[in-house]
Amino acid sequence: MAEKRILLKNCEVIDPRDIDTYLDRDGFKALAKARDEMTPEETIGEVKTSGLRGRGGAGFPCGAKWELARKAQGDEKFLICNADEGEVGTFKDRYIMENDPFTLVEGMGIAAYAIGAKTAYIYLRAEYHFLLDVLNSAIDQAKEKGFLEHLDIHIREGAGSYICGEESALMDSIEGKRGEARFRPPFPPTRGLWGKPTIINNVETLMNIPQIILNGAEWYSKLGTEQSKGTKVFSVSGDVERPGIYEMVLGCELKELVIDLAGAKNVKMAQVGGAAGKVIPYSMIDIALSYETVLGSGAVTVLDESRDTIDFVYRTMEFFAEESCGKCAPCREGTEVMVEILGRLAVGDGAEEDIQALEDLSNVMMLSSLCGLGQAAPIPVLDTLKHFRNDYENRISQSVFLRSLRGINS
């Protein structure tokens, strides 16, 4: 299957600093259509019918979320575009904002109209400071042309914290607090930023909106699978010849993406969905990429046969331990203990009980962590234990053997 550029149709085609090049390609027609010909409820209905699900990782149905905020009581409502893109291996939102900030602004204009928000924020990853200028210029140009009479868009920069991509920590950060996951419910559509109804959507989710409004929900829902409509923008990296951004119709095979398009060879495994994504062994390389199977943020990191399974999982867990906000014990302590066990295994000092300890700890963390960070951090551990158990067992038996040798020699 070849790439299908729908969301990315303007990328590397328009001048991201010149709104006229965007207007030449139907720019802002969808916003005009929504505001002139559709009620907010009809706009939400169209997004619901399209089947669009959030592209930030969790895959929550977008229209249903908007409806909750639309119906929520409150004189003030907010829209937040999540441009934190902290997920390991994900760089699609950066590509989008760098090359087509206008579609994002238009998508935000439609979303704000639908939910009834007059103020919106783009929460921009700290490392994307260099995008501030192009985003501000797109907002200013849209304003000058009269497309944003109903909406003020502000940009808030993060400070380099992975947890601040999680929606409740993100809102804490915008409010000027230390970013930590909040207890839920209440959920943001009813009680979000400063306690007001708030919709938080990923950059890519919002990029879909103008296409849906312009071409219709029926057209959109014909793309993809039963539960995964539309296209998905994948960020492919690791052991591939052609790393980069690929937009594919949902339901495409992992093999098509990493081998046919990105040119991977001697694949051992691919991790799909970022650091906490599922680990797919080569034997499952023809798996379809969709919400029914495996997707997440759309990061695909390929590891070839030269890579060490335990080293990979150890480094991944080090990242989670570093980035845990520390608010809940299962995540704060669990990630640290995992690092300790995996670190011993990695240097050949593991013990037979370690596998059971990793499994038990994984289950506790998944069941009792406060947010997605701690709940998902054990996924690569459990997946590699399932698909590459031999690697763990061999490392442990080598460790036991070497220890016994040391015992004899001492």
Ligand SMILES: Cc1cc2nc3c(=O)[nH]c(=O)nc-3n(C[C@H](O)[C@H](O)[C@H](O)COP(=O)(O)O)c2cc1C
């Ligand atoms: C630890 C953690 C980090 C996250 N980072 C991001 C991120 O960088 N960008 C993003 O869009 N969503 C991220 N999410 C998901 C958001 O919490 C939220 O589900 C998403 O922004 C909702 O938008 P969507 O419905 O359009 O996907 C993260 C979640 C967790 C648990």
